[in-house]
Amino acid sequence: MNIADALYRQAVARPQQNAALEPDGRGGYRCLTFGELWDRVARIAAALPSRGITPGTRTVLMVPPSMAFVELTFALFAARAVPVFVDPGIGLKHLKACLAEAEPAAFVGITKAHVARMLFGWARSSVKSLVTVGPRLLWGGTTLDRLRQEPPGDVVDSLAATRSDDIAAILFTSGSTGVPKGAVYSHGMFNAQLESLQYVFHIEPGEVDLCTFPLFALFGPALGMTSIIPEMDSTRPAGVEPRNITGPACRFAATNLFGSPALLNRVGRHSFGAPEAVRHPGDSRDALRSLKRVLSAGAPVSPAILERFSKLLSPGTQIYTPYGATEALPVAVIGSEEVLGETRHKTAAGAGTCVGKPVPGIEVRIIRISDEPIPTMTPDLVLPPGEIGEIAVYGPQVTQEYFRRPDLTALAKIADPERGRKWHRMGDVGTFDDQGRLWFCGRKSQRVVTRERTYFTEPVEGVFNTHPAVFRTALVGVKRNGVTEPVLCVELEKAANPPASAEITRDLLALGAQYEVTRDVRTILYHDGFPVDIRHNSKIFREKLAEWAAQRLREFDNDVRRSNEP
Numbered sequence: 001m002n003i004a005d006a007l008y009r010q011a012v013a014r015p016q017q018n019a020a021l022e023p024d025g026r027g028g029y030r031c032l033t034f035g036e037l038w039d040r041v042a043r044i045a046a047a048l049p050s051r052g053i054t055p056g057t058r059t060v061l062m063v064p065p066s067m068a069f070v071e072l073t074f075a076l077f078a079a080r081a082v083p084v085f086v087d088p089g090i091g092l093k094h095l096k097a098c099l100a101e102a103e104p105a106a107f108v109g110i111t112k113a114h115v116a117r118m119l120f121g122w123a124r125s126s127v128k129s130l131v132t133v134g135p136r137l138l139w140g141g142t143t144l145d146r147l148r149q150e151p152p153g154d155v156v157d158s159l160a161a162t163r164s165d166d167i168a169a170i171l172f173t174s175g176s177t178g179v180p181k182g183a184v185y186s187h188g189m190f191n192a193q194l195e196s197l198q199y200v201f202h203i204e205p206g207e208v209d210l211c212t213f214p215l216f217a218l219f220g221p222a223l224g225m226t227s228i229i230p231e232m233d234s235t236r237p238a239g240v241e242p243r244n245i246t247g248p249a250c251r252f253a254a255t256n257l258f259g260s261p262a263l264l265n266r267v268g269r270h271s272f273g274a275p276e277a278v279r280h281p282g283d284s285r286d287a288l289r290s291l292k293r294v295l296s297a298g299a300p301v302s303p304a305i306l307e308r309f310s311k312l313l314s315p316g317t318q319i320y321t322p323y324g325a326t327e328a329l330p331v332a333v334i335g336s337e338e339v340l341g342e343t344r345h346k347t348a349a350g351a352g353t354c355v356g357k358p359v360p361g362i363e364v365r366i367i368r369i370s371d372e373p374i375p376t377m378t379p380d381l382v383l384p385p386g387e388i389g390e391i392a393v394y395g396p397q398v399t400q401e402y403f404r405r406p407d408l409t410a411l412a413k414i415a416d417p418e419r420g421r422k423w424h425r426m427g428d429v430g431t432f433d434d435q436g437r438l439w440f441c442g443r444k445s446q447r448v449v450t451r452e453r454t455y456f457t458e459p460v461e462g463v464f465n466t467h468p469a470v471f472r473t474a475l476v477g478v479k480r481n482g483v484t485e486p487v488l489c490v491e492l493e494k495a496a497n498p499p500a501s502a503e504i505t506r507d508l509l510a511l512g513a514q515y516e517v518t519r520d521v522r523t524i525l526y527h528d529g530f531p532v533d534i535r536h537n538s539k540i541f542r543e544k545l546a547e548w549a550a551q552r553l554r555e556f557d558n559d560v561r562r563s564n565e566p
Contacts, residue, residue, distance in 0.1 A: 002162035003190040004077040006222035011038035022229040044075035046153020052129035055080035062109035086172045098172045099123040164188030182403035192396035210254040238262035238537035242270035246287035253290040261301045262537035268308035294319040298536030300353045303344035306336045323355035327399040347462040350517035352441040362395040373410045391426040448477035476546035487523045
């Protein structure tokens with residue numbers, strides 16, 4: 001059940017097909033066929049044990065999206081080591097804490113990562129084995145180039161020895177609060193994800209994937225797709241140069257694209273207005289016409305972004321917005337045709353965001369909202385359709401624990417003794433409609449509880465986001481004079497001549513007065529640019545916005561008090 005076996009099967013079936021391409025810095029691309037990629041993986045995997053990286057060795061991997069990243073990840077899988085992935089968006093303090101928690105025995109990274117490791121003392125007491133991608137300076141160990149030159153080993157037996165429940169990887173991802181936790185992936189879970197993605201989206205070997213997100217740089221080759229790695233900073237998709245997406249998509253006739261909502265927004269707004277004499281191959285409204293599908297996740301995708309980007313695609317090509325999390329992916333999916341044709345209107349009326357029906361193999365339940373551990377799944381926890389509760393999921397692509405965090409595992413997992421696996425509490429709230437579709441209503445931790453009622457972020461924001469001058473909104477709770485009140489933070493569109501905020505405020509209050517879920521939201525603040533996650537540039541850090549809003553309102557209240565003093 002080793003996940004690297006998926007790549008091996010592709011190499012056997014299509015050795016001459018290109019597996020991965022990346023920019024060479026001179027306007028061209030370096031490429032590896034599936035046969036060449038597997039040869040490198042086999043050489044690296046066979047050489048790792050002599051460098052101290054053996055089955056079960058936790059190995060930090062700090063390499064940006066590239067062919068080297070793909071080689072090393074699959075080599076670590078094939079060698080039955082355990083790669084530790086740390087989201088770059090968690091910050092230096094949290095990164096050090098995560099590595100101390102993981103206690104890796106090996107560190108594989110680019111030169112810059114090794115310099116940072118020495119400078120900040122990352123995993124200093126546990127790391128024994130080092131591999132450098134690029135120039136190796138003072139730290140010893142070996143290099144990726146040296147590993148590539150080792151004789152190819154027969155690692156197929158190692159693949160066969162791997163069990164479904166063996167740990168495949170530990171993924172530390174950015175969270176909005178607290179130290180990020182490491183989700184434990186098994187080889188069986190990775191395989192379940194592959195099978196689900198292939199089935200749900202009808203992905204076929206021989207397709208061309210433009211991968212703007214590191215995880216899909218791994219899924220692509222494992223599914224038999226040619227992975228094009230574009231020239232971009234994967235931690236800043238909102239700032240991508242649109243030509244670096246449309247150019248390779250046009251050049252290589254890409255059929256699949258995974259992009260964060262921020263990336264779709266950036267490319268969708270691109271005017272393609274360059275004069276014909278200097279037109280770049282990607283500067284064409286036909287540049288993305290080869291795509292069979294677009295996937296976007298990481299945060300809800302607004303109907304405005306879907307509508308704009310859809311105009312760049314061929315008729316019938318959909319943008320799918322799979323719902324899930326690092327701990328469980330995919331859970332549910334919906335296409336842009338259904339969103340733009342139906343559910344957007346309900347979102348605009350305060351229903352939340354429809355994320356579609358659960359994918360085959362995944363079971364979803366809406367349970368009573370609780371901030372405490374739930375030891376066992378019981379029928380009395382489940383709420384009826386139409387009632388908002390916490391989303392819990394069960395299936396083969398659902399993680400069962402957090403690495404060395406029994407406290408957080410107890411909070412996020414619910415035992416199912418009859419079936420032997422655990423449910424995962426998504427930390428999200430939502431409900432089912434009468435068609436069996438799941439509606440996302442926001443993060444459980446970000447609900448706003450007042451004396452009168454509980455507000456959920458997505459239903460409230462969906463109403464106000466329909467204003468043409470608004471780019472996005474965020475609902476937060478602020479304690480004011482000892483009472484929690486709902487506050488709407490607003491980020492406006494970057495228009496050349498935006499309406500005055502006082503005029504927009506009047507419009508928003510009138511808009512909110514039309515719906516029961518928003519009529520009591522009366523405090524509106526304007527923010528120049530919301531704080532968002534570094535991975536997708538789309539997930540709003542409402543906790544930070546709440547602190548900002550509280551400070552703004554304190555200053556306002558102080559000014560009012562001073563003005564009333566005799």
